[in-house]
Structures are given as C-alpha cells and as structure tokens.
Amino acid sequence: MSMPKREYLLYGQEFKADPFPIYARMREDDPICYHVGITGENSLWFVSRYEDVQTVLREHRRFVKNWRSTRTPEELAKLQPASELTQLLDHHMLNADGADHARLRSLVNKVFTTKMINQQREQIQSIADRLIDDVAAHGEMDLIDDFAFPLPIVVIAQILGIPPEDRDRFRAWSNAFVTPTLSEAEWQEAAVLLTQFVAYLRQLFDERRRSPKDDLITGLLQAEEDGQRLNEQELFAMVILLITAGHETTVNLIGNAMRALFAHPDQMTKLREEPSLIGNAVEEFLRYDGPVDRATMRFAAEDTELGGFTIRRGETIVPLLISANRDPRAFDNPDDLDITRQPGKHLGFGFGVHYCVGAPLARMEGAIAINTLLRRLPNLRLTAEISALEWSIVPLFHGTSHLPVKWDE
Numbered sequence: 001m002s003m004p005k006r007e008y009l010l011y012g013q014e015f016k017a018d019p020f021p022i023y024a025r026m027r028e029d030d031p032i033c034y035h036v037g038i039t040g041e042n043s044l045w046f047v048s049r050y051e052d053v054q055t056v057l058r059e060h061r062r063f064v065k066n067w068r069s070t071r072t073p074e075e076l077a078k079l080q081p082a083s084e085l086t087q088l089l090d091h092h093m094l095n096a097d098g099a100d101h102a103r104l105r106s107l108v109n110k111v112f113t114t115k116m117i118n119q120q121r122e123q124i125q126s127i128a129d130r131l132i133d134d135v136a137a138h139g140e141m142d143l144i145d146d147f148a149f150p151l152p153i154v155v156i157a158q159i160l161g162i163p164p165e166d167r168d169r170f171r172a173w174s175n176a177f178v179t180p181t182l183s184e185a186e187w188q189e190a191a192v193l194l195t196q197f198v199a200y201l202r203q204l205f206d207e208r209r210r211s212p213k214d215d216l217i218t219g220l221l222q223a224e225e226d227g228q229r230l231n232e233q234e235l236f237a238m239v240i241l242l243i244t245a246g247h248e249t250t251v252n253l254i255g256n257a258m259r260a261l262f263a264h265p266d267q268m269t270k271l272r273e274e275p276s277l278i279g280n281a282v283e284e285f286l287r288y289d290g291p292v293d294r295a296t297m298r299f300a301a302e303d304t305e306l307g308g309f310t311i312r313r314g315e316t317i318v319p320l321l322i323s324a325n326r327d328p329r330a331f332d333n334p335d336d337l338d339i340t341r342q343p344g345k346h347l348g349f350g351f352g353v354h355y356c357v358g359a360p361l362a363r364m365e366g367a368i369a370i371n372t373l374l375r376r377l378p379n380l381r382l383t384a385e386i387s388a389l390e391w392s393i394v395p396l397f398h399g400t401s402h403l404p405v406k407w408d409e
C-alpha cells in the first residue's frame with residue numbers, strides 16, 4: 001500500500017488543546033499513518049483506530065518495548081554507551097520485554113496489591129482534605145498547582161514509606177524529575193537532584209534492610225520470585241518509575257476530569273447529587289479525555305505488516321490511546337461525556353502485558369480527589385476560558401498546566 005499523502009500537525013498548543021478532530025480524520029483517512037520527523041529522521045507510525053491500537057499493545061512479541069533487541073550486534077556496537085544515570089532511569093519494566101518484564105512485574109505485583117491500595121483509602125482522603133484545608137479560606141486556587149500536582153507525590157511518599165521528616169526533600173526531588181526538562185541546563189539541574197535522590201534511597205534501602213517496616217520499599221526489598229530478588233539498580237529504577245509513571249498521569253486525570261465537568265454542568269450536578277457514581281465516572285473521564293495521549297513507543301521486532309503497510313524491523317509505532325477511546329467503531333457517541341455509561345473497555349490504562357500497574361491506586365486517588373473537590377468547595381467554577389488554558393507540551397501526556405478556579409467561601 002502507498003504511503004499517506006496527507007500531513008497531520010501533531011504538536012503545538014492548538015493541537016494539544018483539541019487533538020480530537022485531527023485524530024478523527026486520521027482514523028478515517030490514514031489509520032496507520034507514517035509520519036516523517038522534522039529532521040527527516042525519527043519517523044513514526046501513528047496508529048489511531050481502537051482495534052489497531054489494541055493489536056499493537058496485545059502483540060508484545062511483534063511490537064516490543066526494548067529497542068535494543070531490534071538491532072543487530074553490529075548496529076549496537078556503533079552506539080555511544082549510555083551514562084550511568086540514563087541507564088538507571090531507563091532500565092525499568094516499561095522498557096523491558098519477555099521474561100525480564102514478567103519477572104520485574106511479578107515482583108512489584110507481590111507488594112503493590114489491590115489489598116495494599118485499599119488500605120490507603122483513609123490516608124489518601126486525609127491528604128486530599130489537608131490540601132483543601134490549606135486553601136479553603138482563600139476562595140480561589142490553581143487546581144493543578146495547589147491540589148492535583150502535590151496529591152500523587154504525597155501519596156506515593158506515604159506508600160513507599162518515606163519518613164515524615166524527609167517528605168519536603170522528597171517532594172522537591174520528585175518535583176524535579178517529574179517536571180519535563182527542555183534544555184541541557186535544565187537536564188543538568190535535574191541530574192544533580194536525581195543523583196542526590198539515588199544517594200538518599202541507597203541509605204533508606206540500607207535502613208529498611210536492617211529494620212524492615214510495613215511499607216512498599218521494604219516489600220520491594222523482600223519480594224522474591226523463584227529465588228530471585230530485585231538487584232540494586234532495578235530497585236532504583238522501580239522506585240523512580242513508580243513516582244514518575246504515577247505522577248503527571250494522576251494530575252491529568254484530576255485536571256481533565258474537572259475541566260470536563262466544568263464544560264458539562266449537567267454531569268457535574270449529577271455527580272454532586274450522587275457521589276456514588278464516581279467509580280463509573282472515573283472510567284468515563286479516562287475514556288473521554290484521558291491523561292495519556294499515546295502509549296509509549298513500540299518497535300517492530302522484525303519486518304511486519306499492519307493494516308496493509310509493511311513496518312520494517314526497528315521502526316517505531318505510536319499507539320494513540322485518546323484517539324482509540326474516541327473511535328466510533330468501539331464506543332457509541334464517543335464525543336459525548338456521559339458519567340453513567342459503561343466504558344469498561346477503554347484503553348486509558350493501556351492494554352496487554354504493560355497494562356498500568358498503578359491502575360487501582362490511580363482510580364482511588366482520582367475518585368477521592370474529584371469527590372472531595374465537589375463536596376468541599378461550593379459552587380466551584382473555572383475562572384479562565386477553556387480555550388485560554390496552557391497545555392502540557394510533552395507528547396505523551398494530555399492535560400493543562402494550570403486550572404484557575406474559585407468557589408463560594
């Protein structure tokens with residue numbers, strides 16, 4: 001099949017503010033779309049229909065995560081060795097395939113269980129209440145900066161078992177490496193903080209080895225599968241992945257859900273009047289305006305065919321999750337927000353072997369956060385035009401950087 005002739009502008013504020021019309025056109029005209037990078041390199045295959053996105057995520061042997069495994073030994077030999085810090089950041093389960101991935105995932109699953117998450121309910125509620133207590137009397141806040149951004153950091157610190165006296169330092173470190181770095185100088189700054197964080201974690205690991213506690217770090221240190229444990233590097237990568245993978249995603253779940261409610265006052269009234277709808281509503285928010293624009297890249301393990309196109313070994317495939325979730329082939333009236341619909345099969349948490357490990361935690365944080373905002377802040381309203389909001393420019397994510405709101409005191 002020939003390459004698509006049409007071009008799609010898939011970056012910039014205008015696209016980020018409303019990617020759905022462009023994704024709808026891609027789904028109709030170029031569902032498997034080869035996109036040449038700005039420099040002529042880094043070309044990508046964008047996949048926009050629900051069924052094709054699901055296929056790419058399901059067929060994890062054909063579409064792999066570890067790009068190194070798609071290169072020949074000669075190709076690998078030509079590459080520059082990665083820095084120690086990059087290795088530490090990259091060697092985690094979301095970049096692993098096959099047995100390596102299964103081992104890392106089963107180790108974290110032993111401790112990051114639904115039961116453990118359920119035990120966090122009261123703690124998460126009190127963290128959400130404390131954040132609201134801090135601002136309640138002001139009558140206004142930035143819902144992202146003052147509420148959605150700190151919430152997942154404080155929650156994960158608690159679950160990991162970061163001692164209360166270290167929480168401020170932990171928050172500063174986490175802020176640094178969940179904030180995207182655009183320039184070399186910013187990356188250098190983040191690298192310094194990351195190195196400090198690794199030194200801090202090393203001490204904490206030693207402490208927990210000496211005197212175990214009922215927390216996730218102790219659980220990860222003790223988790224064992226077929227006599228194997230996580231090595232030191234895998235432990236660092238795992239902790240950092242849990243912090244980063246669970247951050248902007250959860251921030252955007254809260255921010256996008258609230259923006260959707262501001263734009264649909266009837267749905268907001270319904271949820272206010274019946275807070276028990278929240279479980280279902282969170283699924284609909286994840287479908288309607290999901291926090292993650294696209295899954296992380298996949299690489300063709302061998303030359304392969306998808307939707308009539310040949311994808312060559314090593315080429316990159318990008319499954320567009322928020323497009324799949326608006327595909328009329330998969331959902332009735334996909335552009336309508338309906339918190340009572342059953343959007344169970346949405347792909348907001350991905351699909352297949354890399355399906356989000358943190359989904360139960362994210363669902364709980366989202367549900368508590370949204371219901372707490374609606375319950376505690378009467379007549380909560382947005383004070384900016386939705387069209388004037390600034391969007392995160394990170395391609396992976398879909399959400400605004402700020403959300404100014406007011407309420408009646």
Ligand code: HEM
Binds near residue numbers: 093156246247359
């Ligand atoms: C609303 C919030 C969240 C959303 C929308 C979300 C979404 C996703 C998605 C789409 C993937 C799959 C990526 C891919 O296949 O390329 C994923 C994987 C993952 N998520 Fe989440 N996530 C959220 C919250 C969290 C939280 C709170 C944690 C942990 C604290 C977490 C940890 C992970 C991990 C470790 C993986 C990798 C799993 C693997 O490779 O097997 N996520 N997430």
